[in-house]
Amino acid sequence: MSQTHILKFGGTSLQDASFINRAVQVVKEKSKEARTVIVVSAISGVTERLLALSNISPSKADKANKILKELRKGHTSLLTRLGGSTKENFEQLNALFDELRAVYFNEDLRTEKHKAWRDHILSIGERASAHLFASVLSARQLPSVPVETQHYVKTDNTFGEANIIPGLTRELLNEALQSLDKIAVITGFIGSTQQHEITTLGRSGSDYTAALIADALNADHMEIWTDVDGVLTADPKIVPEARNLEYLSFEDIAELSAHGAKVIHPKTINPVRKSDLTIRVRNSYKPEQSGTLIRREHQTNGEFRSITVTGPFIYFEVPDSLASEISRLLDQPELPDSGSDGFSISRTSRFEPAQFVMKNELYDTLEKPLQELARREDIELSVSRDLFRVNTFTNKLKESDRAVTQILQLLHRKGLRPRRIHRENNRRYFSLLFPEEQARRAANLINEYLISDSNRTDIFLAGVGAVGGKLLELIDEFESKEVSFNVVGICNSTHTLWNNRGLHKRDLEEQLAKGNETDWQEIIQKLTDGDWHHTIFVDATGSEEVARLYPDFLEAGIHVVTPSKLANTFEQSYYDRLREKASAKGVSFRYETNVGAGLPIISTINDLLESGDKILELSGVVSGTMTYLFNELEKGVSFSEAVSVAKQKGYAEPDPRDDLSGEDVARKFLTLARELGLQLEMEDLQVESLIPEPLKELDRESFLERLSEFDEYWKEHMDEAASKDETLRYTGKLKDGKITIGVESLPLNSPLGQLKGTGNMLRIFSSRYAETPMIIQGAGAGREVTAAGVLNDILKITKEQ
Numbered sequence: 063m064s065q066t067h068i069l070k071f072g073g074t075s076l077q078d079a080s081f082i083n084r085a086v087q088v089v090k091e092k093s094k095e096a097r098t099v100i101v102v103s104a105i106s107g108v109t110e111r112l113l114a115l116s117n118i119s120p121s122k123a124d125k126a127n128k129i130l131k132e133l134r135k136g137h138t139s140l141l142t143r144l145g146g147s148t149k150e151n152f153e154q155l156n157a158l159f160d161e162l163r164a165v166y167f168n169e170d171l172r173t174e175k176h177k178a179w180r181d182h183i184l185s186i187g188e189r190a191s192a193h194l195f196a197s198v199l200s201a202r203q204l205p206s207v208p209v210e211t212q213h214y215v216k217t218d219n220t221f222g223e224a225n226i227i228p229g230l231t232r233e234l235l236n237e238a239l240q241s242l243d244k245i246a247v248i249t250g251f252i253g254s255t256q257q258h259e260i261t262t263l264g265r266s267g268s269d270y271t272a273a274l275i276a277d278a279l280n281a282d283h284m285e286i287w288t289d290v291d292g293v294l295t296a297d298p299k300i301v302p303e304a305r306n307l308e309y310l311s312f313e314d315i316a317e318l319s320a321h322g323a324k325v326i327h328p329k330t331i332n333p334v335r336k337s338d339l340t341i342r343v344r345n346s347y348k349p350e351q352s353g354t355l356i357r358r359e360h361q362t363n364g365e366f367r368s369i370t371v372t373g374p375f376i377y378f379e380v381p382d383s384l385a386s387e388i389s390r391l392l393d394q395p396e397l398p399d400s401g402s403d404g405f406s407i408s409r410t411s412r413f414e415p416a417q418f419v420m421k422n423e424l425y426d427t428l429e430k431p432l433q434e435l436a437r438r439e440d441i442e443l444s445v446s447r448d449l450f451r452v453n454t455f456t457n458k459l460k461e462s463d464r465a466v467t468q469i470l471q472l473l474h475r476k477g478l479r480p481r482r483i484h485r486e487n488n489r490r491y492f493s494l495l496f497p498e499e500q501a502r503r504a505a506n507l508i509n510e511y512l513i514s515d516s517n518r519t520d521i522f523l524a525g526v527g528a529v530g531g532k533l534l535e536l537i538d539e540f541e542s543k544e545v546s547f548n549v550v551g552i553c554n555s556t557h558t559l560w561n562n563r564g565l566h567k568r569d570l571e572e573q574l575a576k577g578n579e580t581d582w583q584e585i586i587q588k589l590t591d592g593d594w595h596h597t598i599f600v601d602a603t604g605s606e607e608v609a610r611l612y613p614d615f616l617e618a619g620i621h622v623v624t625p626s627k628l629a630n631t632f633e634q635s636y637y638d639r640l641r642e643k644a645s646a647k648g649v650s651f652r653y654e655t656n657v658g659a660g661l662p663i664i665s666t667i668n669d670l671l672e673s674g675d676k677i678l679e680l681s682g683v684v685s686g687t688m689t690y691l692f693n694e695l696e697k698g699v700s701f702s703e704a705v706s707v708a709k710q711k712g713y714a715e716p717d718p719r720d721d722l723s724g725e726d727v728a729r730k731f732l733t734l735a736r737e738l739g740l741q742l743e744m745e746d747l748q749v750e751s752l753i754p755e756p757l758k759e760l761d762r763e764s765f766l767e768r769l770s771e772f773d774e775y776w777k778e779h780m781d782e783a784a785s786k787d788e789t790l791r792y793t794g795k796l797k798d799g800k801i802t803i804g805v806e807s808l809p810l811n812s813p814l815g816q817l818k819g820t821g822n823m824l825r826i827f828s829s830r831y832a833e834t835p836m837i838i839q840g841a842g843a844g845r846e847v848t849a850a851g852v853l854n855d856i857l858k859i860t861k862e863q
């Protein structure tokens with residue numbers, strides 16, 4: 063096993079026997095594929111009990127004894143229930159609770175080194191959890207050993223929030239763990255000073271421990287098992303509608319946790335910031351969900367958006383003249399460390415009051431000297447208490463302040479006016495200060511704003527001819543509450559136009575010709591690097607060059623939708639590769655319009671197959687252009703004239719010879735055959751071409767010019783059919799693994815003979831429809847129906863998200 067994976071189980075993931083069993087299952091699965099190292103927190107509720115214990119005065123020994131007894135009993139009975147109750151395991155657990163009792167009643171430690179004493183008490187939670195879980199794993203044939211990190215994680219003596227000594231810690235952890243041949247179950251949250259006094263790393267410190275271990279072992283992947291779906295757009299206790307964020311970068315999560323996001327410890331990223339480690343935050347209540355993936359670089363299409371609410375804060379204003387003196391007060395090293403957003407000061411000019419925001423507890427420490435300062439200057443210090451900061455993060459702020467304006471307008475409409483707006487240039491967040499209840503409402507409204515934007519699908523449209531041009535129009539007109547489209551780029555064979563804020567039909571007419579030269583490598587690069595989510599690449603070009611690029615888009619996590627029949631009818635290996643890529647990357651490749659334009663032919667066949675039907679025969683007319691040509695011939699229009707009008711009307715292929723040669727119909731039947739699982743190539747099909755032999759070698763323009771030389775031939779052909787009350791139709795049939803395509807003379811009153819306009823009709827004979835075939839009939843070519851079919855494919859992808 064070349065990979066090392068760290069699994070960190072938070073307290074809720076080990077809260078009771080069923081959760082511990084689930085965690086064992088996770089370890090079992092994981093250890094099949096990678097070297098597995100476990101980091102555990104204290105079992106849910108234990109740290110709180112230990113903290114309560116540390117706050118009980120020894121004079122209330124009864125109360126303390128009750129907690130001590132309950133903790134011991136809770137752990138030992140879990141051990142018994144989970145089948146890990148060997149004599150040795152019991153002894154180890156009991157030794158820990160003996161130690162807890164001894165430390166708790168150590169009066170000297172309590173009074174002289176209170177903070178160290180408290181950290182020692184708290185450490186029992188993680189240590190007991192590690193012993194318990196290692197015992198259970200060993201009992202389940204997963205040989206494991208508890209590892210207590212006070213021996214290896216070295217810190218300074220800031221008890222309660224100790225700072226790591228990185229080099230030494232890395233060395234000691236590496237030495238202890240590198241060659242362990244059992245699964246290490248390691249205590250999170252705890253370390254020790256150089257003098258071997260136990261320290262703790264602060265709330266959620268186990269994540270930090272897991273990252274230290276990941277760094278020491280050069281781990282490949284880390285999973286943080288917790289009680290929420292992953293990293294959400296907001297704390298679900300404040301914002302019930304908060305959504306999970308699929309991807310985040312290290313930078314994103316570091317910024318979020320520094321501003322109050324509780325899901326992981328703010329320092330977690332520090333040790334692994336430069337590594338290729340991937341971190342997945344997962345929910346123990348919903349192990350089937352994939353949670354949030356965090357990695358060094360932004361995942362393609364990932365968009366960062368979130369809200370945190372921090373506080374409570376005090377807010378006050380003073381004349382600018384007093385601001386410097388207050389700042390000096392805040393500089394004292396002995397003040398409580400209230401985190402990176404502990405206080406902030408805004409000074410706009412010397413004529414405007416300076417604004418101070420500081421954590422309640424910081425203000426409480428400074429209240430006296432502050433009031434004293436104010437009195438000296440004869441100023442009445444009026445403070446607003448218990449305010450909360452709503453911090454909004456979004457990548458969009460890198461581009462413009464529009465989001466800030468929109469959010470403020472939204473809040474304003476709801477009657478919410480922040481006490482203070484704080485925005486730093488070049489940062490991805492801004493904060494608003496409100497009283498508690500208003501902060502909660504504001505957070506919910508902002509979340510809605512950020513989420514509704516996440517319904518947006520970004521589109522790059524290649525090819526803006528008959529189908530692409532109409533599609534752009536349909537997208538412009540499309541209105542829905544659930545989905546919004548943003549066409550970030552369009553191109554034709556010569557020019558490409560980009561606009562992150564969206565392109566429209568009018569841009570096609572006015573701007574495209576002024577765009578950059580079309581460069582496919584550049585387009586791929588830009589779409590791959592772009593900070594969009596749910597990007598769809600639409601190919602409406604009919605170009606072989608473009609159809610060959612689909613694997614690159616799929617690889618970059620971009621969905622592909624196309625009416626072009628090329629990619630599905632290149633060599634079989636290409637066809638297979640597209641499906642493998644799409645499935646590996648979790649993206650879609652959709653092409654319903656490849657056969658019958660807007661008619662639901664491919665999806666119907668797949669539905670039949672999926673429900674267990676067996677297709678016996680597919681036959682009929684699937685070329686709108688051919689039906690149109692023969693109908694025009696029936697009316698006396700010349701063949702060459704009909705071809706030219708079919709192109710103008712947007713029925714014919716970009717090169718109409720593809721229709722006349724039968725290639726278009728052949729590609730459609732080959733696509734259907736491959737949907738049925740048949741492994742055929744274009745050469746395997748029997749196709750009758752309508753291209754006269756003498757014109758075969760000509761280029762497109764000369765071919766169209768000389769086509770009229772054969773008008774007489776087609777007139778005679780049609781007249782002959784008419785003399786028998788018949789007409790001509792270009793039909794195809796797939797039966798017994800063979801495809802035959804060509805012109806047939808059919809009775810005028812037959813279903814195929816009756817087709818009008820660009821009519822298509824496909825008959826599906828299957829096990830269930832053996833006697834009476836299922837028939838799909840309707841217009842099978844044209845810009846409107848095809849563009850609508852493409853839009854349907856796009857919508858299906860948005861619904862899958």
Ligand SMILES: NC(=O)C1=CN([C@@H]2O[C@H](COP(=O)(O)OP(=O)(O)OC[C@H]3O[C@@H](n4cnc5c(N)ncnc54)[C@H](OP(=O)(O)O)[C@@H]3O)[C@@H](O)[C@H]2O)C=CC1
Nearest residue numbers: 525526527528529554555602603604605625626716843844
């Ligand atoms: N028309 C229909 O009824 C149906 C069409 N389809 C398929 O839809 C696709 C488009 O057909 P349609 O709209 O009729 O064709 P058009 O000829 O009207 O439009 C083709 C568009 O693609 C552009 N293009 C061609 N090659 C490239 C390239 N290498 N790079 C960038 N852009 C390129 C063209 O640009 P430029 O103008 O610069 O050449 C043009 O904008 C075809 O694959 C066709 O088979 C599928 C079902 C029905």
Ligand SMILES: N[C@@H](CC=O)C(=O)O
Nearest residue numbers: 685686687714715843
């Ligand atoms: N040229 C094609 C367009 C649709 O696939 C046809 O005429 O059927």
